[in-house]
Amino acid sequence: MEILQSAAALQAQTEKWRRDGQRIGLVPTMGALHAGHLQLVQAAAAENDVVVVSIFVNPTQFNNADDFRLYPRLPAADAALLAPAGCTALFLPSVEEMYPQPSRLRFDFGPLEQVMEGAHRPGHFNGVATVVSKLFHLGRPHRAYFGQKDLQQVAIIRQLVADLSFDLDLISFATVREADGLAMSSRNRRLSAEARKIAPRLYAALQLGAKLLAEGRSVDSVKEDVFRFLALEEAIKLEYFEVADARTLQPIEGCSTSQDTALCIAAWLAEVRLIDNVMLQKHAPTS
Structure with a gap:
């Protein structure tokens, strides 16, 4: 090389x-x-x-x-x-x-x-x-x-x-993850041992949001539940959690089976800022 x-x-x-x-x-x-x-x-x-x-x-x-x-x-x-x-x-x-x-x-x-x-x-x-x-x-x-x-x-x-x-x-x-779900990132090296234990909660929040949306919940109610979920951990300072069109990244009010949807999150753990996302794939119409 x-x-x-x-x-x-x-x-x-x-x-x-x-x-x-x-x-x-x-x-x-x-x-x-x-x-x-x-x-x-x-x-x-x-x-x-x-x-x-x-x-x-x-x-x-x-x-x-x-x-x-x-x-x-x-x-x-x-x-x-x-x-x-x-x-x-x-x-x-x-x-x-x-x-x-x-x-x-x-x-x-x-x-x-x-x-x-x-x-x-x-x-x-x-x-x-x-x-x-x-x-x-x-x-x-x-x-x-x-x-x-x-x-x-x-x-x-x-x-x-x-x-x-x-x-x-x-x-x-696709994002590569640690065994506990944390998205691999160069910034993870800066996490303290305690913050590293907490960090996978961001992926858990995304999974929760994806599950609730798949169940037909409204975007606003899903956001409220995700905010409450993350508020249980005081060390996490949420910057944003958005549900967006995966192509334009503009916020959406409701999910559709005809579009790809992205759930995106950014939060601070002490002095380290982490981001992550998951995708909900659109479903082909059934005949």
Whole structure:
């Protein structure tokens, strides 16, 4: 596995691969890798000739300075995991390499970024779109791989790909979970032992919401029950729980068997912010 640290080196390498007729898979990450990341790398290795994994803690997508400062950074341990998973090249740039001058780009994704993460983290998706655009231009992938845990991010990037005509396929994989249901996340490393015991309650809340909706309960009553369920644990500070159209991510008043529905949650445990979601699949009409 080759380690590339400059944008020019990555661009030269990917251009050579393309000239040689090799298909490129890209897995963008911020490091502190876990099994969910490695699933994406393994899928990319199975479907492409070469795989680029980027590790870059992108400052422009953080609206909390402490969150950026404390985000886990484990480049040596990450590199040791990547080669066995099928990574061909690790792109490990510095902030100065990715942003030789301050970015003045401003993306507007309309209603898609005005809810949930976009509403609670101003500027977050502008930073995401900026760095992903850079990675797509430098890496020139045929396929790019992301995890469903960041559901709204995937929707934003899908819109980015369409609007800017990036010639690639966007591949999304289901959330990988710990044995107790907690969605795997690099931020889980920051949880105290006590908070780690409590964290699976977020997934339990999503499961409860999905169960009640499947039983025909109204969205408002489901929200009330989920709020009460989470209020039983004082350490959890709920930021939002939303029931939304899985495609547009706009809040919905009622579930329909003809649409996919997303249940999304964000909450704080002490100084650590966690997000998660589950999907309710639409049902084909019976004859």
